[in-house]
Amino acid sequence: MILRGEYGPRWWEVAPAYVGLLLAVGLPLFAVVWLWVRLGWWAGLLTAGALAYGVRAVVLRRREVAARNRRSAVRFTRADIEAADDRGFRRIVGRLLVRDGWTAKGVVVNGAGVVHLVGTGADGRRMGCAFERGVEAAGEDGPRLAATLRPVSAAPDDDGRDEPEGLAPLLLVVSSGRFARYRVVWAARNGVRLVDGGQLLRWAAGENLRVLLALDLDG
Incomplete structure (x- = not known):
């Protein structure tokens, strides 16, 4: 790509994004497994349910904000x-x-x-x-x-x-x-x-x- 004069992001530029994605997915999964093993299946299920609820709330909130932004962008001349x-x-x-x-x-x-x-x-x-x-x-x-x-x-x-x-x-x-x-x-x-x-x-x-x-x- 570089030899052809085309440039894209280098690995050190995209690495933080990949690390953030792995942490966002890996840490909650690790917490669920750890609680499952240490405290029992009920603790793992409760944690998984709480995480799912939190993710759903964030997604709904982002959709609400996006919808409000779209509505507020309605203008006519x-x-x-x-x-x-x-x-x-x-x-x-x-x-x-x-x-x-x-x-x-x-x-x-x-x-x-x-x-x-x-x-x-x-x-x-x-x-x-x-x-x-x-x-x-x-x-x-x-x-x-x-x-x-x-x-x-x-x-x-x-x-x-x-x-x-x-x-x-x-x-x-x-x-x-x-x-x-x-x-x-x-x-x-x-x-x-x-x-x-x-x-x-x-x-x-x-x-x-x-x-x-x-x-x-x-x-």
Whole structure:
């Protein structure tokens, strides 16, 4: 390899890794065998069980950390949002919800095929999310067909569980633009949270939805 101009790690560079691997495997095995011989089979089995439990806990912890890191890495830019069609826009919002600890399942809510997202948070709070795009950005305040939210409890995946005490369902309408004035009034009267284009960009850049909407102050 060296004669051909190709270089790899030398033996003294990889030796510490091999020694560490041998110790990690050999020492626990030696401890199990020693206890088996000195104290009896029960001591060896207990030690082996404790080691297996410890290894499993470490593996699960590493997986949890890796999953959390993957979720926290979910980011979207203004270009991503503007380039998305309705389905892509809904997928972006769904991934942001999952990143922040919510479940998000698409459900068809009417004969026109309109899809909302429904799910629950880590605290058991139910969530329903609808979408509006396009007209809001133009600043039109006149009447128009708008995405309205039916009660979350009417969702097909409702399992009949009661809401945690003090936590009303979270109802969201997310837009890539700004909301017309009448929609802001409608939302305030009906307990619906609006996420406009500016808030969406902050959310997509990494801000948690609970911080964005001050959800921890609810109740």
